[in-house]
Amino acid sequence: MDQLTAIAQIAQEQAVGDRSGHDFAHIQRVVANARRLLAAYPTVDRTLVLATAYLHDYYDEKLVADSAQAKAALEQKLAVTAGLPKDDINQITFIIDHMSFAKNIDTRQPLPLAGQIVQDADRLDALGAVGIFRAIRYGATHGSPDYDPAIPPRQQLTAANYRQPSTIINHFYEKLFTLAGTMNTPAARQMAEERTAFMKQFVAEYMAEI
Template sequence: MDEFNKLSQIKTYTKSKLGTDKTGHSYDHIKRVVTMAEKILESEPADKLITLTAAYLHDTIDDKLVSDPKSALAELQEFLASLEFTSAQIEEISFIITHMSFAHSLQDDNFQLPLSGQIVQDADWLDAIGAIGITRAIYYGGHHVEKIYNPALAPRTNMTREEYRNLDDETIINHFYEKLLKLKDMLNTPTANKIAEHRQQVMLDFLTEFKNEWNSLA
């Protein structure tokens, strides 16, 4: 099966899994991640098929979104095998999508994403910052009925993965300090770093305006 047909079927698979998502991880997010990955690929010598496949599939096994990530991964691997991906390709794609999240970076595991994974990670994290990132953070927080802001509640530091996933101890505004503002300095590629500069400032300006309005200073 040629690359075009493989990616076409992968796109359909992703739509079937995330097409009804209401947390900010729906197919529009996937499309932006894929488009950004394609942009970064223009200046990075990574395997295009591996990169775009991982970009399409990265949220289909996310523990925020599926009740049984292990079963979801097994199903995904079986699907890729049916598309004639090799065992080595399936292993690389699986490694990328199970190790690229910010939550995974909070663990003590020592690992290095391959370049294809670094590109997908950059594309995904760029979609978590800037104007889109602000919107998605509020949308996700609202979906989980998080508090918007509590000035008396300081952002958490040195979190474990489990603590990070505990939304009872988070506010939407604190999420910017606990994750989103950190992403710019964790990116891998020059293209992503350049794009992140402006998006970072958009978030900083938003937080300044938000706090001024919260305190009736603006």
């Protein structure tokens, strides 16, 4: 078994049972996005990008009970099961530690180009038709109301208020509509703008119907 196949299996095992939109299907789409973006960067470490794309949610604090414990378990699996050297593991976890939306709200975190590609690939999966389904799934899983006129969208997200309850529709205004402007690569930015336009049409239609 090659290393990338082993890493994919590690990611799949961790994602079993997810109902929040962070399942293995999401991971596979992020990997597919990363492959598309890599076409413009032939000198970037392809294995690093794809491995990190597979593992980017592995110890996300919103998905696991103990992020530090999950990270330690991942590092051990990458060393023992996938046979990765310590330096490669450190590169993967550095990107994961600095790429999330939450980690970049107050201060944009520096990422190598490989990390920028993974970040773009992940954020693209929050947009478009898939992004609409994922926003609804995540909100429903966490008991968020679809829409409440008494809860207006927050004008500015901060690390302090990001996890506070809101509505599913507010999530579009507060986060999803802003993602296109955060993309690192030209190809991702173009795709993000197209997918954002589709989401804006959806939200406008929703608001017109209620």
